[in-house]
Amino acid sequence: VQLVESGGGLVQPGGSLRLSCAASGFTFSNYYMSWVRQAPGKGLEWVSDIAGDGGDTRYGDSVKGRFTISRDNTKNTLYLQMNSLKPEETAVYYCHAGVTEGILTYEYWGQGTQVTVSS
Numbered sequence: 001v002q003l004v005e006s007g008g009g010l011v012q013p014g015g016s017l018r019l020s021c022a023a024s025g026f027t028f029s030n031y032y033m034s035w036v037r038q039a040p041g042k043g044l045e046w047v048s049d050i051a052g053d054g055g056d057t058r059y060g061d062s063v064k065g066r067f068t069i070s071r072d073n074t075k076n077t078l079y080l081q082m083n084s085l086k087p088e089e090t091a092v093y094y095c096h097a098g099v100t101e102g103i104l105t106y107e108y109w110g111q112g113t114q115v116t117v118s119s
Contacts, residue, residue, distance in 0.1 A: 001025035001108050003095045008113030015085050015117070021078040021095030021110055028076040029053065031099045031106075035069060035080045037091035037115075047093070048080065085117045 007019040019035070034049035048059045048069040057069050068081040078095055095110035 003097060003108055003110035005093065005095050005110045005113035008093060008115045010116045010118065011085055012119050013085065013087055013117055016081070016083045017085065017115060019080040019082065019093055019095075019113060019115075023076045023078065023095075023097065026097070026106075026108070028071075028097075029073040031097040033069075033071060033078045034096040034098070035078075035093055036096050037089070037093045038112075039088070039091040042091075044094075045091075050078070052099075082115070085115075087117045089115065090117050091115060 002024045004022045005019060007017060009017065011017050029052050031052055032049055035047040036044050037047050038044050046060055047063055048067055050057045050069045050071055054071050059067060066084045070079045092112040092114050094112045096107065098105065098107040
């Protein structure tokens with residue numbers, strides 16, 4: 001199983017980035033996918049998630065209206081379009097996959113991609 005994030009980098013305040021998460025080794029369309037971030041010296045913060053079929057999306061209050069989560073199940077890839085970025089959103093962004101089957105929960109994490117918002 002692999003989740004490989006990409007698309008991070010340095011962006012100026014107000015700028016945009018598009019993160020990608022390429023998945024392999026599991027049935028991608030069965031899994032709820034999430035983006036979670038961790039700012040320097042802080043804990044994990046849930047950003048957004050999306051149902052397996054892409055029909056249901058949710059966002060944290062701090063990113064609503066600026067971030068858009070999407071997925072392409074034909075490419076086994078998750079995306080996060082981030083607009084109007086703020087310096088306080090500097091963090092490592094992680095891709096997370098999860099599914100519950102009966103009493104068992106399966107979840108996987110990517111290695112993260114650094115997003116730095118600075119002028």
